[in-house]
Amino acid sequence: MSLIHRLTSQSAQFDAELRTLLAYEASEDESIEHACAQILHRIQHEGDTALLDYTQRFDRLTVEQASALEIPKAELLAALESLPADQRKALEQAAERVRRYHEHQRSETWTYTEPDGTVLGQQVTPLDRVGLYVPGGKAAYPSSVLMNAIPAKVAGVPELIMVTPTPDGVRNPIVLAAAALGGVDRVFTIGGAQAVGALAYGTDTIPAVDKIVGPGNAYVAAAKRRVFGVVGIDMIAGPSEILIISDGSAPADWVAMDLFSQAEHDELAQAILLCPDADFLDQVEAAIERLLPTMPRADIIRRSLSGRGALIHVRDLDEACKISNHIAPEHLEVSTRNAQDLLSKIRHAGAIFLGPYSSESLGDYCAGPNHVLPTARTARFSSPLGVYDFQKRSSIIQVSESGAQTLGPIAATLAQGEGLYAHAASAQFRLNQS
Amino acid sequence: MSLIHRLTSQSAQFDAELRTLLAYEASEDESIEHACAQILHRIQHEGDTALLDYTQRFDRLTVEQASALEIPKAELLAALESLPADQRKALEQAAERVRRYHEHQRSETWTYTEPDGTVLGQQVTPLDRVGLYVPGGKAAYPSSVLMNAIPAKVAGVPELIMVTPTPDGVRNPIVLAAAALGGVDRVFTIGGAQAVGALAYGTDTIPAVDKIVGPGNAYVAAAKRRVFGVVGIDMIAGPSEILIISDGSAPADWVAMDLFSQAEHDELAQAILLCPDADFLDQVEAAIERLLPTMPRADIIRRSLSGRGALIHVRDLDEACKISNHIAPEHLEVSTRNAQDLLSKIRHAGAIFLGPYSSESLGDYCAGPNHVLPTARTARFSSPLGVYDFQKRSSIIQVSESGAQTLGPIAATLAQGEGLYAHAASAQFRLNQS
Numbered sequence: 001m002s003l004i005h006r007l008t009s010q011s012a013q014f015d016a017e018l019r020t021l022l023a024y025e026a027s028e029d030e031s032i033e034h035a036c037a038q039i040l041h042r043i044q045h046e047g048d049t050a051l052l053d054y055t056q057r058f059d060r061l062t063v064e065q066a067s068a069l070e071i072p073k074a075e076l077l078a079a080l081e082s083l084p085a086d087q088r089k090a091l092e093q094a095a096e097r098v099r100r101y102h103e104h105q106r107s108e109t110w111t112y113t114e115p116d117g118t119v120l121g122q123q124v125t126p127l128d129r130v131g132l133y134v135p136g137g138k139a140a141y142p143s144s145v146l147m148n149a150i151p152a153k154v155a156g157v158p159e160l161i162m163v164t165p166t167p168d169g170v171r172n173p174i175v176l177a178a179a180a181l182g183g184v185d186r187v188f189t190i191g192g193a194q195a196v197g198a199l200a201y202g203t204d205t206i207p208a209v210d211k212i213v214g215p216g217n218a219y220v221a222a223a224k225r226r227v228f229g230v231v232g233i234d235m236i237a238g239p240s241e242i243l244i245i246s247d248g249s250a251p252a253d254w255v256a257m258d259l260f261s262q263a264e265h266d267e268l269a270q271a272i273l274l275c276p277d278a279d280f281l282d283q284v285e286a287a288i289e290r291l292l293p294t295m296p297r298a299d300i301i302r303r304s305l306s307g308r309g310a311l312i313h314v315r316d317l318d319e320a321c322k323i324s325n326h327i328a329p330e331h332l333e334v335s336t337r338n339a340q341d342l343l344s345k346i347r348h349a350g351a352i353f354l355g356p357y358s359s360e361s362l363g364d365y366c367a368g369p370n371h372v373l374p375t376a377r378t379a380r381f382s383s384p385l386g387v388y389d390f391q392k393r394s395s396i397i398q399v400s401e402s403g404a405q406t407l408g409p410i411a412a413t414l415a416q417g418e419g420l421y422a423h424a425a426s427a428q429f430r431l432n433q434s
Numbered sequence: 435m436s437l438i439h440r441l442t443s444q445s446a447q448f449d450a451e452l453r454t455l456l457a458y459e460a461s462e463d464e465s466i467e468h469a470c471a472q473i474l475h476r477i478q479h480e481g482d483t484a485l486l487d488y489t490q491r492f493d494r495l496t497v498e499q500a501s502a503l504e505i506p507k508a509e510l511l512a513a514l515e516s517l518p519a520d521q522r523k524a525l526e527q528a529a530e531r532v533r534r535y536h537e538h539q540r541s542e543t544w545t546y547t548e549p550d551g552t553v554l555g556q557q558v559t560p561l562d563r564v565g566l567y568v569p570g571g572k573a574a575y576p577s578s579v580l581m582n583a584i585p586a587k588v589a590g591v592p593e594l595i596m597v598t599p600t601p602d603g604v605r606n607p608i609v610l611a612a613a614a615l616g617g618v619d620r621v622f623t624i625g626g627a628q629a630v631g632a633l634a635y636g637t638d639t640i641p642a643v644d645k646i647v648g649p650g651n652a653y654v655a656a657a658k659r660r661v662f663g664v665v666g667i668d669m670i671a672g673p674s675e676i677l678i679i680s681d682g683s684a685p686a687d688w689v690a691m692d693l694f695s696q697a698e699h700d701e702l703a704q705a706i707l708l709c710p711d712a713d714f715l716d717q718v719e720a721a722i723e724r725l726l727p728t729m730p731r732a733d734i735i736r737r738s739l740s741g742r743g744a745l746i747h748v749r750d751l752d753e754a755c756k757i758s759n760h761i762a763p764e765h766l767e768v769s770t771r772n773a774q775d776l777l778s779k780i781r782h783a784g785a786i787f788l789g790p791y792s793s794e795s796l797g798d799y800c801a802g803p804n805h806v807l808p809t810a811r812t813a814r815f816s817s818p819l820g821v822y823d824f825q826k827r828s829s830i831i832q833v834s835e836s837g838a839q840t841l842g843p844i845a846a847t848l849a850q851g852e853g854l855y856a857h858a859a860s861a862q863f864r865l866n867q868s
Binding site: 090122231301359393407411426 | 520521528535538553608663665670685687691692697699730731735777782785786787798800802804815816818829833841847849852853857858859863
């Protein structure tokens with residue numbers, strides 16, 4: 001098995017090879033679907049009783065009453081106080097930068113008035129209550145808590161409810177510290193499909209929310225899909241991806257390590273490099289070979305790179321942009337001289353990192369933009385998580401008496417054409433008799 | 435069976451009665467799910483062959499080759515030319531007003547530069563290609579073509595592909611005229627799950643799109659749910675709803691007719707009136723009784739009102755706003771003196787119609803705002819269809835050399851805390867050795 005695939009866009013087989021490389025189908029597991037349906041049904045109809053039952057069964061956490069599932073705010077603050085100074089400072093600096101960036105995303109209510117006095121516009125309001133799912137165990141990333149909580153708070157969401165499983169009662173202090181910093185209002189130690197159900201339907205203890213965001217395992221993802229419509233959900237993420245467009249000007253070691261930083265997430269993560277300079281591709285391959293043994297997560301990286309990674313020789317940077325637009329990567333690094341010049345050629349990507357100093361890892365933690373990004377080519381039609389995901393809009397229509405005289409006949413004509421006579425009459429009733 | 439339910443918020447049973455009134459569960463039909471899965475599978479793997487087969491079978495439309503499924507642009511323009519003058523003028527005026535309103539919704543790319551030269555921002559781009567589903571037969575509403583097509587075009591979508599079934603080859607000239615006015619680029623006479631599949635996966639004849647919007651029957655809805663992820667989709671709409679908050683100041687006939695204009699859509703449509711004036715509720719009930727026999731769609735209206743409609747006596751307008759926020763209606767008419775004063779109390783509604791002259795029917799056709807609105811309480815977390823549904827965002831991150839020195843240590847500290855060592859190394863590689 002090779003270290004990493006080597007492809008060239010000049011090959012007659014390139015299109016087929018690229019298709020094979022990108023192929024990824026999220027498997028639907030019937031047993032997970034079935035279990036989730038049952039869990040959600042019980043939570044909806046039995047509330048706290050079912051929630052306590054599942055929490056005992058799956059997390060081996062037994063409490064006398066459901067209210068004991070809540071972590072008091074004082075404990076969140078204590079977790080923050082107890083962090084090592086450098087970690088706390090890093091978390092605070094990241095939170096501050098993320099907040100500052102997201103302030104730019106806030107939408108505001110707008111209206112305009114027409115000459116006849118008719119007012120049209122859009123009222124922008126935050127969601128009332130949002131649920132934030134935070135995985136337990138190894139996938140518990142404090143940075144994810146910040147990236148999900150801060151946009152909700154910047155949007156003005158008054159109540160942000162976090163749920164996170166604590167198997168055997170073990171709590172993760174960095175995650176609780178991040179919750180305190182991110183402005184989370186309440187935290188409950190529940191997880192899995194039962195936590196998603198509790199947030200969607202509400203129980204005596206867990207308040208029903210309007211939207212659920214945050215990553216989770218296959219059960220959480222399946223449960224989120226099922227409650228969609230009852231509440232809003234964020235996207236269901238696939239494996240993480242990076243695509244690097246390079247002109248060979250940055251050190252090969254930097255590029256290799258950036259590929260690693262994606263590959264180390266899990267073996268299905270995808271790291272691809274496009275470069276018109278074949279020698280540079282050789283240098284990167286050599287760097288991969290040299291640096292890989294030094295990595296604590298070398299096994300995962302090796303499996304990811306050999307399975308789904310590729311170094312691709314392209315004709316030129318224009319072709320690189322075209323291939324990138326086809327792939328619509330979650331993370332795109334444009335590691336070239338004058339990277340800015342290529343920006344206008346990039347149509348689809350979750351986040352665009354310009355220039356050699358913009359490593360994806362800086363964006364993952366603290367540059368400011370969100371690290372929750374569209375995967376699996378969905379950047380063609382969707383966007384990073386943002387403040388806009390926690391605001392919604394209502395059209396405002398205030399027709400003046402004079403405006404009703406202008407609009408009435410138009411509406412009546414069109415309504416009659418569609419056979420909707422009450423619509424027509426409703427418009428005609430507003431016409432002044434003269 | 436009563437003409438329409440009468441409730442009062444002062445009743446001890448009110449909460450339960452309201453819950454019963456609002457209860458609506460979209461049924462999942464196993465046979466539809468199964469049929470859709472099969473249709474989508476065949477379209478994905480057999481392309482045009484399967485498409486021609488299904489079109490022949492379901493629409494009794496036989497063509498020699500798939501290219502004959504396309505309606506040439508000249509025919510769209512001819513349809514527009516052939517409209518009666520008043521209908522054409524009404525359609526043009528509506529299109530112009532809808533376009534003008536939606537221009538206000540366009541988002542623009544933004545960036546900001548930090549003191550160390552780091553640039554952060556968000557690039558806003560239109561989707562490349564969008565599919566618009568337009569139902570055939572009676573539910574073929576030209577106004578819906580405009581409401582879906584215009585925001586896509588205002589967003590800058592270069593290719594807008596419309597599909598619409600033409601059973602027995604019968605084409606609807608008003609729908610084709612609306613397509614011409616709305617700026618639709620190509621039209622194909624296909625429908626059902628097979629049309630959704632063709633748009634999602636592409637065939638030799640039908641280009642694959644990035645997002646599919648527009649209403650459809652249960653098969654279309656099920657197919658859209660299934661292809662979500664491969665492409666984006668708009669919301670799946672439930673039955674239409676109106677809620678009117680009245681202080682009794684508008685004519686009872688106007689209010690009754692506005693309730694009819696919702697009820698005439700279908701028997702599951704919901705029309706509710708909240709008013710603190712019991713006498714006015716009596717007047718509206720009398721108006722309903724008097725006006726109903728004059729309506730061409732009286733049967734549908736009667737079934738809708740008696741099944742899902744209600745006149746609700748409330749304590750005051752404040753309570754009316756609270757109940758309205760709970761219901762989060764698709765359409766909300768605030769038919770009061772100084773309606774503007776209540777606006778700040780309205781948190782959730784698809785569209786808010788202020789004042790007695792703002793009948794929903796004016797908004798449905800020509801006021802300007804979109805008539806594709808969130809139903810079934812989803813206005814708590816979602817918005818009217820808009821230009822923002824046809825644009826997406828990519829984060830821009832251009833870290834300067836100096837910025838990398840500030841951000842690197844923060845990212846490295848947090849990455850190490852999460853056990854992601856390649857992330858840490860990738861940030862550290864950018865630190866200047868000094």
